[in-house]
Amino acid sequence: MLAAEGLDVAYGDFQVLWSAGIRVQEGEVVCLLGPNGAGKSTLMNTLSGLLKPRGGHVEFRGKRIDGVPPHEIVGEGLAHVLERRRLFPYLTVRENLLLGAHHPEARPRREESLRWVEGIFPFLTDRQKQLAHTLSGGQQQMVAIARGLMARPRCLMIDEPFLGLAPKVVQDIGAVIQQINREGITIVFIEQNVELALRLAHRGYVLESGRVILEGPSADLLQSNEVKRIFLGG
Amino acid sequence: MTAEILLQSVISGILMGFVYALIAAGLSLIFGLMEIVNFAHGEFLMLAMFGAFWGWALWSVDPLLSLPLTTLALFVLGVLTYKGIIRWILGGPMLAQIFATFGLAIFLRSAAQFLFGVDFRLIQNPWVQGRISLGGLFIGLPQLTASAAALAAFAGLYWFLRRTETGLALQATAQDRQAAALMGINTERMFALGWGIGSACVGVAGSLLAIFFYVFPDVGATFALLAYVTVALGGFGNVPATLLAGVIVGLVEVLGGMLIAPAFKYAIVFLLYLLVVLIRPQGLFGKF
Ligand SMILES: Nc1ncnc2c1ncn2[C@@H]1O[C@H](COP(=O)(O)OP(=O)(O)OP(=O)(O)O)[C@@H](O)[C@H]1O
Numbered sequence: 001m002l003a004a005e006g007l008d009v010a011y012g013d014f015q016v017l018w019s020a021g022i023r024v025q026e027g028e029v030v031c032l033l034g035p036n037g038a039g040k041s042t043l044m045n046t047l048s049g050l051l052k053p054r055g056g057h058v059e060f061r062g063k064r065i066d067g068v069p070p071h072e073i074v075g076e077g078l079a080h081v082l083e084r085r086r087l088f089p090y091l092t093v094r095e096n097l098l099l100g101a102h103h104p105e106a107r108p109r110r111e112e113s114l115r116w117v118e119g120i121f122p123f124l125t126d127r128q129k130q131l132a133h134t135l136s137g138g139q140q141q142m143v144a145i146a147r148g149l150m151a152r153p154r155c156l157m158i159d160e161p162f163l164g165l166a167p168k169v170v171q172d173i174g175a176v177i178q179q180i181n182r183e184g185i186t187i188v189f190i191e192q193n194v195e196l197a198l199r200l201a202h203r204g205y206v207l208e209s210g211r212v213i214l215e216g217p218s219a220d221l222l223q224s225n226e227v228k229r230i231f232l233g234g
Numbered sequence: 235m236t237a238e239i240l241l242q243s244v245i246s247g248i249l250m251g252f253v254y255a256l257i258a259a260g261l262s263l264i265f266g267l268m269e270i271v272n273f274a275h276g277e278f279l280m281l282a283m284f285g286a287f288w289g290w291a292l293w294s295v296d297p298l299l300s301l302p303l304t305t306l307a308l309f310v311l312g313v314l315t316y317k318g319i320i321r322w323i324l325g326g327p328m329l330a331q332i333f334a335t336f337g338l339a340i341f342l343r344s345a346a347q348f349l350f351g352v353d354f355r356l357i358q359n360p361w362v363q364g365r366i367s368l369g370g371l372f373i374g375l376p377q378l379t380a381s382a383a384a385l386a387a388f389a390g391l392y393w394f395l396r397r398t399e400t401g402l403a404l405q406a407t408a409q410d411r412q413a414a415a416l417m418g419i420n421t422e423r424m425f426a427l428g429w430g431i432g433s434a435c436v437g438v439a440g441s442l443l444a445i446f447f448y449v450f451p452d453v454g455a456t457f458a459l460l461a462y463v464t465v466a467l468g469g470f471g472n473v474p475a476t477l478l479a480g481v482i483v484g485l486v487e488v489l490g491g492m493l494i495a496p497a498f499k500y501a502i503v504f505l506l507y508l509l510v511v512l513i514r515p516q517g518l519f520g521k522f
């Protein structure tokens with residue numbers, strides 16, 4: 001469904017990704033692992049079109065999307081929830097959600113989508129008029145995911161959905177990720193906690209210093225000595 | 235007697251305040267969108283006033299009649315400024331950004347001096363003139379008209395920003411450009427639109443001011459300075475707050491001029507500006 005190959009990405013002269021790539025099948029949950037600064041966010045931002053790769057290519061559902069601007073990529077069915085939620089802080093929860101369905105493919109189904117995400121996150125119903133920046137961190141993360149879902153994506157990418165959240169909220173969001181995956185949405189997410197990530201994902205990719213150094217089914221990665229070396233310093 | 239004069243000044247301060255608010259709203263909108271101060275905003279206002287003036291002088295078209303066309307012309311000027319200049323310097327150094335619009339301001343002012351001369355021009359016999367008296371107070375009809383129309387334009391702008399899909403997209407772009415792009419918003423188009431609307435604000439304001447204010451190449455300077463103060467007062471990028479901020483500036487201007495000395499009226503406005511910048515740099519009302 002989503003395939004990236006040979007991605008070279010740089011900020012100015014500072015190259016961050018070196019021939020990186022991933023492949024995601026329809027219906028999968030895939031996680032991107034790696035230490036701080038490994039280039040996970042950079043990779044995801046390249047897939048959603050926020051960054052243009054210097055080399056390599058990205059295909060989504062059989063279509064080349066590298067070089068396509070981000071506001072068009074979301075219309076193809078690939079949505080992206082940015083690191084640190086990035087809600088529109090001075091707009092209401094409802095306005096944030098509506099904007100999730102701004103693109104022409106999703107807009108006609110907006111009200112229906114709104115009811116759908118309210119079913120997934122019931123607290124949304126009472127918070128419609130609240131300004132986004134006044135929500136708690138966990139609620140903001142849920143609104144961010146809900147906003148991503150409003151785009152009616154076939155594949156949803158989430159950058160560090162669990163960052164800074166209480167254990168209870170981490171569990172809730174993990175359950176939501178599984179639920180929406182069961183509804184047929186392919187998931188790619190970034191997480192630094194190996195155990196947590198691999199419990200949720202079918203497969204994982206490990207990035208280090210801008211290179212994909214390891215990939216495989218979650219069970220294999222959990223056993224891997226390489227993963228232990230990188231993440232547990234063992 | 236003194237109470238009457240005071241009341242008279244308060245009214246005229248509020249009336250001018252609405253016009254200042256509209257001018258400042260355009261500046262604030264552009265700033266909120268891309269953190270660029272359009273130093274040519276006053277010159278855009280001057281062009282709008284000249285547009286209104288020449289429409290009257292050459293074809294006897296009243297400024298109120300030519301207002302839609304002048305506004306449209308300013309909208310186009312704003313879009314062209316974005317596409318022709320601003321877009322190319324966005325990633326550039328701060329100084330380049332300042333000098334680009336500053337240079338444009340100087341260019342427009344010199345061009346106006348060259349083409350139209352430095353004379354002060356006044357439109358004679360506009361549609362609305364004279365004054366009405368309200369229990370001993372006199373209110374100039376041109377000022378009243380300009381004020382009411384500026385307020386209406388401001389309300390229209392507010393409605394557009396808060397109640398339309400495009401307005402929402404514009405706000406989203408101002409608050410988080412990358413997140414907005416991921417919503418399917420063409421942020422490049424929003425920038426151009428923001429410059430168009432921001433400039434259209436002075437298209438309206440310029441047409442209205444031309445009814446009762448002298449038109450000359452430097453006329454934008456004073457209004458632009460007042461607009462900077464208004465924007466700072468309301469909070470940079472906070473468009474709705476410029477309404478109250480504009481009224482405050484209008485009041486401080488007339489009351490300062492009356493209670494202290496006319497020559498000092500701008501000095502007092504800038505004193506207010508300095509106080510705000512030092513004590514509440516985020517503006518009185520913070521971020522929108
Ligand atoms: N906008 C930028 N400009 C310049 N360098 C950047 C920029 N964003 C990221 N980098 C650099 O690129 C490298 C990879 O960053 P990236 O954010 O992709 O890492 P990450 O794996 O997501 O890390 P984290 O776990 O901290 O989120 C880092 O060295 C970072 O400093």
Ligand SMILES: [Mg+2]
Nearest residue numbers: 040041042083
């Ligand atoms: Mg990251």
